[in-house]
Amino acid sequence: MLNMIMALREIKKYPDPVLRHKTSRVEHIDDTINQLIDDMVETMHAAPGIGLAANQIGVPLQVAVIDLGMRENGVQRHELVVIINPEVLTMDGVAIEEEGCLSIPEYVEKVKRATKIRVRAVDRTGRPFEIEAEGLLAKALQHEIDHLNGLLYIDKLSPLKKNIFKRRYKRLLAEKI
């Protein structure tokens, strides 16, 4: 029997090129994928964050985890969502709200997102399912699916805001060295 031990993985930070590559579909859900999911959940909770895509820990596969529970002041109101090979079916509405990313530390900016989304994915047992979401979960799903396509929320900023971001982020990186 395999003894699964969860492990924290290093979260890759912008501008690491792994964040820019489109991830590959998962063909078989085996022990390696299950271990990956467990590690991703642990890494997301430890950060702490509400979502994590596999390429954020350097694994270029279509796997993402979301747990909004972290945001509810200790009250667990949301289930853990694991999406493998997600596909966006429909998106509706527009909302502009602040967003951040574990791969872009110490920066938040307002981003335009759909308010409702319908996604088809496979769960960790290999079963296909559909999820219809609004509000924060809809936003998190869009953010994580963007990651799996090599996109970051800063890609959605206006040229002016992108420049401000780049200057600030450069300074932040320089301070940390």
Ligand SMILES: [Zn+2]
């Ligand atoms: Zn992110």
